[in-house]
Amino acid sequence: MAIRDWPEDERPREKLLARGPAALSDAELLAILLRTxxxxxxxxxxxxxxxxxxxxxxxxxxxxESQLCDVTGMGPAKYVQFQAILEIARRVLxxxxxxxxxxxSPQAVRDFLRLYFQKHQREAFVAVFLDIQNRxxxxxxxxxxxxxxxxxxxxxxxxxxxxxxxAAIVFAHNHPSGVAEPSAADRHLTQKLAxxxxxxxxxxxxxxxxxxxxxxxxxxxxxx
Numbered sequence: 001m002a003i004r005d006w007p008e009d010e011r012p013r014e015k016l017l018a019r020g021p022a023a024l025s026d027a028e029l030l031a032i033l034l035r036t037x038x039x040x041x042x043x044x045x046x047x048x049x050x051x052x053x054x055x056x057x058x059x060x061x062x063x064x065e066s067q068l069c070d071v072t073g074m075g076p077a078k079y080v081q082f083q084a085i086l087e088i089a090r091r092v093l094x095x096x097x098x099x100x101x102x103x104x105s106p107q108a109v110r111d112f113l114r115l116y117f118q119k120h121q122r123e124a125f126v127a128v129f130l131d132i133q134n135r136x137x138x139x140x141x142x143x144x145x146x147x148x149x150x151x152x153x154x155x156x157x158x159x160x161x162x163x164x165x166x167a168a169i170v171f172a173h174n175h176p177s178g179v180a181e182p183s184a185a186d187r188h189l190t191q192k193l194a195x196x197x198x199x200x201x202x203x204x205x206x207x208x209x210x211x212x213x214x215x216x217x218x219x220x221x222x223x224x
Contacts, residue, residue, distance in 0.1 A: 038073030180211030
């Protein structure tokens with residue numbers, strides 16, 4: 001049945017206007033983005049099929065162009081639309097972080113980092129440079145590749161932090177395996193960076209490891 005033939009209070013767009021976005025299921029929200037279905041499936045049914053195929057919204061939006069285009073009714077235009085939505089969300093979160101104290105917005109930091117690393121298939125190392133009031137100055141990807149293979153040079157990070165006049169830093173890297181637990185190399189690197197930055201009075205506030213689920217926080221676990 002076409003969505004236009006549904007009772008008005010069950011149609012995704014009308015439901016959102018009447019009850020707010022939180023009242024909609026993942027499939028209903030996705031259907032609003034899709035706008036139309038394909039032969040034999042309306043937009044909600046197509047949305048349900050996409051979620052079933054990829055597992056959840058996170059995996060769906062992390063899909064490559066070729067993976068998404070393998071699904072009937074999905075093409076480059078839809079892939080571009082999904083990527084634009086993700087980038088808008090990232091920029092909104094960065095603006096939120098820039099307006100306030102990072103320490104008072106730990107969930108916003110986590111949300112941003114999860115979005116940031118969503119498309120990364122390889123390990124990457126990121127620094128969030130902060131001013132004296134813990135507001136974001138810049139977010140920069142410094143290295144890519146596994147930390148065991150990538151040269152993460154404390155001297156280069158110190159130089160960049162001084163150039164930005166940063167007072168503190170939050171580090172983050174992802175584990176493409178999905179396991180957000182620190183390795184011995186992660187612990188060693190974090191301490192090495194903290195020691196180097198301490199020499200120039202720059203604090204390392206946290207180091208997050210992003211995988212599946214909640215990012216791991218060195219600070220919360222007493223490792224900093």
